[in-house]
Amino acid sequence: MADLFAAYDPPAPTEVPDTAPLADRLRPQRLEDVVGQDHLTGPEGAIGRMVAAGRLSSMILWGPPGTGKTTIARLLADAVGLRFVAISAVFSGVADLKKAFAEARDHARIGKRTLLFVDEIHRFNRAQQDGFLPYVEDGTVTLVGATTENPSFELNAALLSRAQVLILRRLDAAALELLLARGEALEERPLPLTPEAREAIVASADGDGRFLLNQAETLFSVDLPEPLDAAGLSAFLQRRVAVYDKDREGHYNLISALHKSLRGSDPQAALYYLARMLTAGEEPLYVLRRIVRFASEDIGLADSNALVVCLAAKDSYEFLGSPEGELAIAQACLYCATAPKSNAAYTAQKAAWRVAKETGSLMPPQNILNAPTKLMKDIGYGKDYAYDHDTDAGYSGSNYWPEEMAPQTFYTPTDRGLEKRIAERMAWWAELKGKP
The missing domain is CATH 1.20.272.10 (Zinc Finger, Delta Prime; domain 3)
Structure with missing residues (x-):
């Protein structure tokens, strides 16, 4: 645990008040501080390479809740000097999009490009998604969309062809443990948990860093006489429902x-x-x-x-x-x-x-057709049918396929x-x- 504390120097948040939730106070100030997504943010990752080159392409960040999609988008804008604008597809409509695009175009005229972050982008309908295309194509905005749903099913093919899909991984136990250690460093005290309970709270997060920090904040807010064991933790906190x-x-x-x-x-x-x-x-x-x-x-x-x-x-x-x-x-x-x-x-x-x-x-062969009328018998229906049960082996070997x-x-x-x-x-x- 001492190594984890030493490895992280908590940022001094200048814009986040002390009363803000722990997850907000711990929001990374640099891309290298984002946990669990080194395959994207590291030097060899797609995002790391873009930042090193100083140029961003439009992208879709696809991953489970609480894995850092919003944080990465904000830090990307800072890293390459873009104006950051965020909207949510849950609360925004066509008017909001038009306003964002108009403002982005005005800023582009004075040499300031815009990174437009769209949370829950899959909630926009197909027509609304089509509305992004001209502004992405002419460079008015660099689009960064975030989604928890498979883009193949939820986003237009035209939009996907203009944006790179980057997959964020569910946070593993090591990444979640690192978040807990950062929380303890910021609070300057350990969580009141036994080692078994600590493992249990990490498992209960189901890969969601935000949920884990919210649970940790609840534990920091109470004065416990002694550390909780796994059973005590289960009684104290509600386990996260699986996604x-x-x-x-x-x-x-x-x-x-x-x-x-x-x-x-x-x-x-x-x-x-x-x-x-x-x-x-x-x-x-x-x-x-x-x-x-x-x-x-x-x-x-x-x-x-x-x-x-x-x-x-x-x-x-x-x-x-x-x-x-x-x-x-x-x-x-x-x-x-x-x-x-x-x-x-x-x-x-x-x-x-x-x-x-x-x-x-x-037509099936006539010998296996029923002949309930005299006419049908006269024209050969059922003629020479071999009744299998009359044979020694119970098998006649007749042909049952149409003649053609x-x-x-x-x-x-x-x-x-x-x-x-x-x-x-x-x-x-x-x-x-x-x-x-």
Whole structure:
């Protein structure tokens, strides 16, 4: 801890009053003081290189909350001598943008360029985003947008083509610990926490530096007779709710991670991602639908009981509700993760659907058509049909394909799970069919 204290010389904030929140009082005064983003702000990083050259291009800062997007934008303007203007897409409209652009153009006439920082830029609609383009292209403003959402989904392609996307990383434990040490140096006293509680408060921040400093400020504001242990800290502070928007990228990232963990037969990881989603408030039936789909797509006939287990989990959850019914979801998840895998049925289904669309309305052979009327019998419907149960092997080997179409192979079972037995049975039928 002594090394962390020694490594940081707290700035003397000239514009931030002592009554300001700790996070504001600790806001870095130099780019090199920004924690956890050395891949961007370091000498070899994109931002470091731009500052060294004295020229900024427009950029989108994409990263989780509390990772330094606003701070970096402000320090960038200072580093290259640009006028800094900040607006929020949450509180600003077209009139605010027009005013910002007009003022930027006026300042450009006297040789002062503007860095326009737009927080939550993804909240502007497509037409509003298009409004930035001429001012970015002619250099009226250098645009720095900040977003917590995937720019690929939320920002116009035209805007993305004119701005570099820079990804800020979630703050790791070392970066968060450094923030705590800086807070302690500024307050000139240690946090009233045991080592275990200190680890717990860092973990509770979930990578959000601002949240961590707010929690630390709460601890600094009270007079505790002795340091809190982990249990005492949990009772004293509220744990941060995990970042998870059910209709945005976090939702799709976690369901993808769950599906691929199941496919990769990793029950531990699959259960972890299931827990991540359900504890964050995901709709359990949505997760169940995906697991049911997985049972058909990735397990199939290698273990056909997987689909039964998943549907039983759905019935159990609908009967019990949360939290009791979530155990059945976990059971289905673990069953699928540990079951033998095969996508042979899934592949066969796609191939059969494709050929069915290509071949149109070909007539099946007459011998396998029903003949409920005398006319249908007279024209040959059902004639010479071989009833399989009348054969010794229970298999006639008849042709069931339209006369204009050669027999196709859609389903090829694997040698995993029950499909190994299915493959043996199909090979036996093929042998019978080849015999005179």
